[in-house]
Amino acid sequence: MRLADFILRDMEPILAQWEAFAATLMPAAANMGASGLRNHAQQILRAVAQDLRNSQTREAQRDKSMGRAPALIDATETAAQTHALLRARAGFNINQLAAEYRALRASVLRLWADECEPVVPDLDDVIRFNEAIDQALAESVAFFSAQVEQSRNLLLGMLGHDMRSPLQAIQATASYLAALNAGERVSEAAGRLIRSGVRMQMLLDDLTDFNRTRLGLGINVVPANINLADVLADELDELRAIHPDRQMDLQVSGDLQGAWDGHRLQQLLGNLVLNAVKYGAPDTPVHVVVTGDLTHVRIDVRNRGPVIEPATLERIFDPLLRGPGHRSKDDRAGGLGLGLYIAREIANAHHGAIEARSDDTETSFSVSIPRADGSRDTA
Secondary structure, eight states: OOHHHHHHHTHHHHHHHHHHHHTTSTTGGGGOOHHHHHTTHHHHHHHHHHHHHSOOOHHHHHHHHTTOOOOOTTOSSOHHHHHHHHHHHHTOOHHHHHHHHHHHHHHHHHHHHHHHTTSOOOHHHHHHHHHHHHHHHHHHHHHHHHHHHHHHHHHHHHHHHHHHHHHHHHHHHHHHHHTOOOHHHHHHHHHHHHHHHHHHHHHHHHHHHHHHHHTTOOOOOOOEEEEHHHHHHHHHHHHHHHOTTSOEEEEEEEOOEEEEOHHHHHHHHHHHHHHHHHHSOTTSOEEEEEEEOSSEEEEEEEEOOSOOOHHHHHTTTSTTOOOTTOOOSSGGGOOOSOHHHHHHHHHHHTTOEEEEEEOSSOEEEEEEEEOGGGOOOOO
């Protein structure tokens, strides 16, 4: 049997092996389902099979083996290129990407050789197949590298931009303090200094947590027996002090005693409330509702404001994402675009979940966290 016919006929067993191998590429594959693990593998294999059926000159074969195949007409991306982009966004590294193609090459040739026994497989098919895989790998690596570079540059640019304002405020206020003698005015200036320092610390904390998750270490949680109502009330008091012009309401009900990481849940609430402050209508309150039942606690943060578009809502928890049309009204209070991502990771570290909804009435973020058995230390 020719290799192209074998690939198309035995597509499912080949994809099953691809999926099984992709599932071992941790930590990126930890929370991916079958469709995510197979991501564009079928399209890649169909493209390879089609390539095997097309006649080619020796020169064209050589170019392809070096990753220099001609671009497809009317195609913005090949399946291999799209696969690379999605793998990069899912947290795979370039070695894992290359390993997928190495495993695919080995599994296809092995399965085909077994099918051909006792007949010797067609040597030209083997050569053509390797050239096609090399071309797909070259396309994937190029797009993967470009995506990683883009994310890195975006992160550095956003970090530099967002830290500039608080740093300038600190420097200007420090100079101002040096020239003052009045106690009340010194206190006001010191307050600005402290608030700017807090914003800087939040940016750096977000960056540190982001790096931990991308390295596969996850968000570190240390559960302790706490009253969640008291812990979250303290956090909301601090947020009110930072934003005295915004109304923030807290409503609690049910049993809120349990084993969780109080500091991390304060961070989670802070990220959600600050997001509501930045993007919500400034003349409307931010509502925080915390409820507890026998198995879970639930934290809801709601605000009025512009409706979040479905396309943005679908990716709202992606890192480094700032949705179009949802830029902060006070750009100086901006962040790295990591707040909602880190809130999700904190919920995940507690075996919980978070979801977002937005309509003409309100935008809400809802966090559900199981009681003590669901908390864990991911250090």
